[in-house]
Amino acid sequence: SNYKNLNIRDIRNYPITKAKRNIKKIAKLSRDERSELDEYMSVVFREVKAARKLRGQSGDPNRSQLLQEAISLFASTITVSDELVKILVLDEADALDNNMQQALRRTMEIYSDATRFIFITPSLSGWHPAIISRCLVVKFRAGSKKVLRDLVQDIADKENVEIDESGLNAISRESNGDFRRAINLLQVSGSTGMLVNEDVVYEYSETxxxxxxxxxxxxxxxxxxxxxxxxxxxxxxxxxxxxxxxxxxxxxxxxxxxxxxxxxxxxxxxxxxxxxxxxxxxxxxxxxxxxxxxxxxxxxxxxx
CATH class of the missing domain: 1.20.272.10 (Zinc Finger, Delta Prime; domain 3)
Structure with a gap:
């Protein structure tokens, strides 16, 4: 695939114990019990582990190493289609700390001919000037609570997800004007098939x-x-x-x-x-x- 969307916070919060599972073990799980991220992080863990072994390092990799490899693994692979440029979207990219931004800058420079990076972040605060200078900044205003609630209700109606007033209020509070987070919360909360209320939203909004x-x-x-x-x-x-x-x-x-x-x-x-x-x-x-x-x-x- 020449397109990949990675959520930085999902990767940073991904349990090491789950990443240790091999592909064969994950393949035995049903589709409801595994995700594309589970499969990808299993490959990432094996790659980092092998690289550490070559350097004479023992023990499991840390979260920063997994995150760095998750980004560079896709950026460094050769495209298999006529489209020579790949697209890597990094959602919630504000979760990258200063050290990771330095590593990301080097990755962008090395693989700039093969990969284009798209960063989704709520603000430019905390971003390294060297990365900002290499990007075209496109700003979007945060939507009002009414617009956000109407959007969530519209999506719920079209996807046949039952949601009550408390659920709408909870999603509005948790997302704080962030449409992406609001839609993600509705998606994970509605995946249970139950009524989406305040308790369900808070349960699935936890990392x-x-x-x-x-x-x-x-x-x-x-x-x-x-x-x-x-x-x-x-x-x-x-x-x-x-x-x-x-x-x-x-x-x-x-x-x-x-x-x-x-x-x-x-x-x-x-x-x-x-x-x-x-x-x-x-x-x-x-x-x-x-x-x-x-x-x-x-x-x-x-x-x-």
């Missing part, structure tokens, strides 16, 4: 990281530190999430939780302290452990 962090925070607040610590270790060691992404997810969880103002302020203050310590410490896991341990004492005076 694996958000879901795991929510459980970690709940366990910590309930004083179940050992179980919370085990899940934290799994996120960092098995799923290879960076400590920075985990603490940002914890911060977002407290912002969205319906807690008393004094509890939320204490938690955010503690998170800020741990975030600063992580920049100075040699072992961020120990700092995150300390954060989880302190969350069980939010109501006590010790946190003041």
């Amino acid at each position: 694996p990281l958000v879901s795991e962090v929510r459980e970690i925070v709940s366990l910590s607040l309930a004083g179940k530190f050992i179980r919370a610590r085990q899940k934290l270790r799994s996120l960092l060691a098995l799923e290879r999430y960076s400590p920075q992404k985990v603490i940002l997810a914890i911060q977002a969880e407290f912002v969205n939780r319906p807690l008393e103002n004094n509890v939320t302020s204490k938690a955010l203050k503690r998170i800020a302290e741990i975030d600063f310590r992580m920049t100075q410490a040699r072992n961020p896991f120990i700092q995150l452990e300390a954060l989880l341990a302190s969350l069980g004492n939010l109501d006590s005076e010790e946190m003041d």
